[in-house]
Amino acid sequence: MTDLLTVEQHRERILAEVALLPAESVSLAGATGRTLAEPVLAAHDLPGFDNSSMDGFAVRFADVHGADAETPATLRVVADLPAGTADDPALAPGEAARIMTGAAVPADADAIVPFEDTAGGLADSLGTVQVLRAPIGVGAFIRRRGGDTLTGATVLSPGERLGPLALAAAAAAGVDTLSVHRRPRVAVVSTGSELVAPGTEPGRGQTPDSNATLLAALVGAADADIELVDRVGDDPAGIDAVLARATRADVVIFTGGVSAGAYEPVRLALSDRIAFEKVAMQPGKPQAFGVLDDGRLVFGLPGNPVSVAVSFEVFVRPALLALQGRTVIDRRFARLTASESWSTPPGRRQYLPAAIDLVEGTVRPATAGGSGSHLAASLARAEAFAVVPAEVSTVSVGDSLDVMLIP
Numbered sequence: 108m109t110d111l112l113t114v115e116q117h118r119e120r121i122l123a124e125v126a127l128l129p130a131e132s133v134s135l136a137g138a139t140g141r142t143l144a145e146p147v148l149a150a151h152d153l154p155g156f157d158n159s160s161m162d163g164f165a166v167r168f169a170d171v172h173g174a175d176a177e178t179p180a181t182l183r184v185v186a187d188l189p190a191g192t193a194d195d196p197a198l199a200p201g202e203a204a205r206i207m208t209g210a211a212v213p214a215d216a217d218a219i220v221p222f223e224d225t226a227g228g229l230a231d232s233l234g235t236v237q238v239l240r241a242p243i244g245v246g247a248f249i250r251r252r253g254g255d256t257l258t259g260a261t262v263l264s265p266g267e268r269l270g271p272l273a274l275a276a277a278a279a280a281g282v283d284t285l286s287v288h289r290r291p292r293v294a295v296v297s298t299g300s301e302l303v304a305p306g307t308e309p310g311r312g313q314t315p316d317s318n319a320t321l322l323a324a325l326v327g328a329a330d331a332d333i334e335l336v337d338r339v340g341d342d343p344a345g346i347d348a349v350l351a352r353a354t355r356a357d358v359v360i361f362t363g364g365v366s367a368g369a370y371e372p373v374r375l376a377l378s379d380r381i382a383f384e385k386v387a388m389q390p391g392k393p394q395a396f397g398v399l400d401d402g403r404l405v406f407g408l409p410g411n412p413v414s415v416a417v418s419f420e421v422f423v424r425p426a427l428l429a430l431q432g433r434t435v436i437d438r439r440f441a442r443l444t445a446s447e448s449w450s451t452p453p454g455r456r457q458y459l460p461a462a463i464d465l466v467e468g469t470v471r472p473a474t475a476g477g478s479g480s481h482l483a484a485s486l487a488r489a490e491a492f493a494v495v496p497a498e499v500s501t502v503s504v505g506d507s508l509d510v511m512l513i514p
């Protein structure tokens with residue numbers, strides 16, 4: 108067993124070869140899923156001015172201090188402040204301004220009385236107002252300038268993925284152009300003379316090519332672009348032909364043809380250019396990886412569909428995210444309790460397609476058929492991969508496991 112690489116050893120060799128893709132400028136609208144190359148700094152204070160968090164009245168706190176239903180405070184309403192107004196009306200003692208949520212608080216006011224704490228609410232709002240309950244103190248219901256972020260403060264950091272919340276934060280901070288890394292371009296190539304296009308009735312000995320569909324979708328979900336999807340038979344010449352068609356790609360992913368059979372086109376075509384390894388994992392033991400002279404990263408994944416799904420998560424996805432400059436390149440894990448028992452291969456770390464219950468905190472095999480790496484249709488039931496350490500040979504009910512979540 109000593110000739111097996113650990114998962115970490117193989118992964119480190121891969122990540123050591125990743126060169127960050129260049130940065131480019133994009134607008135907010137085109138930035139979803141991109142990775143920040145430079146920090147986003149607030150262009151202005153947010154909020155930009157003290158403003159009301161309630162519909163009501165801007166008052167001088169001293170005028171309403173102690174007001175209650177028995178001893179209301181009566182104020183003259185001298186201004187009306189809708190959201191968006193630039194007005195800053197002067198308020199003398201005994202005066203108030205009607206104010207709507209988000210409107211700038213007059214410089215002379217130091218608290219807001221919401222409509223619900225007055226006698227007439229909105230109805231009596233433009234002549235006089237009777238305050239039936241005093242605000243809790245100076246500053247009540249005022250959102251202070253800079254309370255969210257200050258000019259020049261870091262709102263988003265390099266390496267962050269620009270999802271909806273991050274993009275909204277940039278917009279709120281007054282930034283409309285972002286420096287992001289280029290998306291990786293990926294070629295996906297299935298190998299196998301037995302493969303037919305999905306939807307084609309397979310003859311004896313044939314099987315639908317599901318890996319190409321799987322990988323194209325996984326690549327997109329990793330915020331990378333598909334450059335080419337292709338399928339070649341078990342002929343090494345086909346491997347070089349497809350590499351010649353995929354010159355724009357940053358990454359080429361082959362499936363199948365890397366192990367010990369007689370007709371292994373990826374191994375036969377590329378063994379002088381990339382490394383063929385055995386990794387102590389199940390599924391996914393045969394793995395190939397290397398860098399071509401032109402800088403393209405080449406992955407050779409074993410052909411079984413479950414092996415492809417696992418190998419992508421463990422090796423390819425982290426590389427695709429690292430190429431984009433992503434800080435977090437790993438999936439999230441949960442520590443869950445096994446609700447069924449199963450056996451695992453000795454000496455290899457198992458990644459078992461699993462069903463999970465995050466409320467109960469439990470994990471179980473997704474398929475009754477155990478861990479067969481050919482179970483392409485059953486794979487759809489997996490929500491996670493349960494990771495069983497190499498030294499464990501049986502998972503028992505109640506055992507605690509690290510589980511990789513695949514949303």
Ligand code: AMP
Nearest residue numbers: 297299315316317318363364409410411
């Ligand atoms: P290989 O790694 O080429 O020996 O393939 C291992 C197993 O995976 C064989 O049973 C293949 O038929 C199957 N297989 C290989 N490529 C694909 C594919 N693209 N889609 C579905 N099954 C595949």
Ligand code: MG
Nearest residue numbers: 299363364410
């Ligand atoms: Mg094959």
